[in-house]
Amino acid sequence: MRTLEPVPDPRAATTADPEAVVSKATIRAADLLGLNQQALGRILGLSGATVTRLKTGTSSLPYGSKHYELALMLIRLFRGLEAMTGGDPAAVQSWMQTTNLALGGVPREVIATVSGLVEAVAYVDSARARL
Numbered sequence: 577m578r579t580l581e582p583v584p585d586p587r588a589a590t591t592a593d594p595e596a597v598v599s600k601a602t603i604r605a606a607d608l609l610g611l612n613q614q615a616l617g618r619i620l621g622l623s624g625a626t627v628t629r630l631k632t633g634t635s636s637l638p639y640g641s642k643h644y645e646l647a648l649m650l651i652r653l654f655r656g657l658e659a660m661t662g663g664d665p666a667a668v669q670s671w672m673q674t675t676n677l678a679l680g681g682v683p684r685e686v687i688a689t690v691s692g693l694v695e696a697v698a699y700v701d702s703a704r705a706r707l
Contacts (some may be wrong), residue, residue, distance in 0.1 A: 595636040595644070602647040604632050605654035610669040611684065620646045623644050638676045656700035 606616040609637045629635035636645040645691045654668070661667035672684045678699055679686045686692035 595639050596633075598639075598644060598647050598651070599630050599636040600633070601651050602637070604653050608665055608668060609650075609654055609657075609672050609684070611672075615684065615688070616650075619650060619693060631699070646690065646693065649689070649697055651698050653687065653693070653700060656697065656704050660700065660704055 591612075602616075602620070611619070613624060613627045613631065616622075617624050620637075622630075622643055626635060630637070637647050655673060657668045658688075663673070673682060675682050676699075679692070679696060681692075683696055687696050
């Protein structure tokens, strides 16, 4: 006679802390976009010390905060660029450092403002839609 094993409850599975995941992904995206800690702090509206704590993993971005939302936008920008360039890190960094007429400047400088980050994400999303 065969015994049935209980079906695991998917809610019982351990899930990663979204704050830690987003914080780690943000640091990784910033590194691959060629952004230093000062530039990342400017984009997210964080102090240099806070960015350092994020990088060392001793702090994370609070879920739902403006910093968290901006981090999600930065990750989205990175993922879009990575898809457009076929995952070539040199091409991603080149795009970030080259004047873009549609954005009206160098992307790494444009994304220092919230409106510039949103505009860059929209641009990359629209460019990906054509692929």
